Amino acid sequence: MQIMVWTALLVVLSLPAMVNAQSASDSPVRCQSKEDLGEPFTPIEFKVVGQGRLYFYSAPFSECKTAIFIIPNDYGYSQAVHEGWASITYFSQQAGDVIDGWVEAKRLEITDPRVARGEIDAPPKAAFAP
Numbered sequence: 001m002q003i004m005v006w007t008a009l010l011v012v013l014s015l016p017a018m019v020n021a022q023s024a025s026d027s028p029v030r031c032q033s034k035e036d037l038g039e040p041f042t043p044i045e046f047k048v049v050g051q052g053r054l055y056f057y058s059a060p061f062s063e064c065k066t067a068i069f070i071i072p073n074d075y076g077y078s079q080a081v082h083e084g085w086a087s088i089t090y091f092s093q094q095a096g097d098v099i100d101g102w103v104e105a106k107r108l109e110i111t112d113p114r115v116a117r118g119e120i121d122a123p124p125k126a127a128f129a130p
Helices: 002-024 026-031
Strands: 039-048 054-057 065-070 075-082 085-092 097-104 108-110
Touching (some): 039 085, 065 097
Antiparallel strands (some): 039 075
16 A cells, blocks of 8 residues: 555656646747758858857757857858758868857857858848948
8 A cells, every 4th residue: 555655656746847848848849840942142241249159959949959169259151041040061170070050140250251242142131240
């Protein structure tokens, strides 16, 4: 009898954890989607502006934040934008790796001289830092 009471108590106490785990597993599906989001354009060079770390996201949604970041004055290439987010490629010399992901576009300043010379079309400027 005592074992049944403890088992019942354990099940009741673990229900909120099971519900939380259920709802937490819903958001990663959106973050792991391989759906092609964003308006693509010719890759352009950018510089990170503003203060602090600029975190990568696995998809252009706030719940998809990763532990990877770049810092102000780092350079990379952007190739698409989606609702305030920019899809970028960053070449990490320190890690010796290429990092792809989404970042907040307002922290990127277009520095590509081809845009200034009119050699390639500028991406939607409203998405990027002034």
